[in-house]
Amino acid sequence: MEARVERLWIKRFRRGPMDAVARAEALAGRGLAGNADQGGRRQVTIIARGRWDRVNEALADEVDPALRRANVLVAGIDLEATRGRVLRIGPCRLRIRGETRPCERMDEGYPGLRAALDANWGGGAYAEVLDGGPIAVGDPVAWEPDA
Numbered sequence: 001m002e003a004r005v006e007r008l009w010i011k012r013f014r015r016g017p018m019d020a021v022a023r024a025e026a027l028a029g030r031g032l033a034g035n036a037d038q039g040g041r042r043q044v045t046i047i048a049r050g051r052w053d054r055v056n057e058a059l060a061d062e063v064d065p066a067l068r069r070a071n072v073l074v075a076g077i078d079l080e081a082t083r084g085r086v087l088r089i090g091p092c093r094l095r096i097r098g099e100t101r102p103c104e105r106m107d108e109g110y111p112g113l114r115a116a117l118d119a120n121w122g123g124g125a126y127a128e129v130l131d132g133g134p135i136a137v138g139d140p141v142a143w144e145p146d147a
Contacts, residue, residue, distance in 0.1 A: 003076030003141040005089060006049055009066055011036050015105075018066045026092045028132040032071055041097045046087070047124035049075035058116040067109035068117070070100070070124050074141045080121040085146065087127065090139035094127035 009018035013036050025033040031043035047070040056062055065073050072089065082096045102117035117123040 003074060005072060005135060005137050005139045005141060006075045007065060007073040008135065008137055009069075009071055010034050011069065011071075018069055020066065023134060023136045024071075026089075026094070026129045026132045026135050028129050030132075031129060032135075035071065041128060042100075042126040043128045044072060044094055045070040045100050045124055045126050046072045046074060046079060046094075046096075047100075048077060048079045049073060050078060051080075051120070051122050051124070055113070055116045055122060059110070059112055061110075063110050063113065067106070067113060068102075068124065069105060069109075072135070077141055077143065078121075079125040082121075082125060082143075086130065086144040088140075088142050088144055090135050091131070091133040092135055093130040093144065095130055096125045096127050098126055100124045100126050 008021050008024050010021050011018055027033055031038050047068050052065050083098050085096050087094050099121045100123040102114045102123040106114040
């Protein structure tokens with residue numbers, strides 16, 4: 001299976017709902033257009049389908065990945081220990097800056113979600129946008145070769 005974007009969300013205001021979208025515009029040095037979090041190191045948050053499936057197993061339930069409050073759900077790759085690597089999503093390049101640690105907001109969405117996300121980068125990664133452009137559900141995702 002080719003790695004791809006499975007879902008996209010925009011959070012239009014702080015602590016606001018995660019709105020599912022089919023397309024988003026990544027802005028270099030900023031993040032996703034219309035998203036509340038702009039600039040800084042946490043421009044885009046990403047979770048991996050394989051890890052999310054393990055979270056569902058741990059919770060013995062099918063939990064909506066929107067409750068993780070990330071911007072992008074990717075299938076076919078893992079994010080663990082990828083700090084510093086560059087991920088290509090469609091025409092965009094994103095540098096992984098670190099692990100997204102789950103916070104108390106996770107348990108507001110689903111009791112026990114924070115603990116289920118805690119190990120092995122289960123909460124995903126955060127990244128900065130190096131090269132912007134459109135991102136859409138179904139776009140290919142791939143790691144750039146390490147320099």
